[in-house]
Amino acid sequence: MNHLQAILFDTGGLTENNTSYWWHSVSRNKKSVTLNLKTDQGRQIAKDLILKSDVLIENFKPGTLEKWGMGPEDLKKENSGLITARISG
Structure with a gap:
């Protein structure tokens, strides 16, 4: 387990696509767009x-x-x- 994985594990683990459950919780309902x-x-x-x-x-x-x-x-x-x-x- 590398350092980043250890941090993510401490904050609730990783999903199957290697994002943390914490990120999904904090980023819920957010949208991103790129504009010129x-x-x-x-x-x-x-x-x-x-x-x-x-x-x-x-x-x-x-x-x-x-x-x-x-x-x-x-x-x-x-x-x-x-x-x-x-x-x-």
């Missing part, structure tokens, strides 16, 4: 998803979302309950 935000279509899809969301966490260079018309102030006009967090560095 340099395109109008990609930005529109992102904005549509954000406006349906409760929380937005982003790590772009400061001012990038504003340049795309998706800054927190812009988004909160259409989704007043949106919680935003910015992580840069």
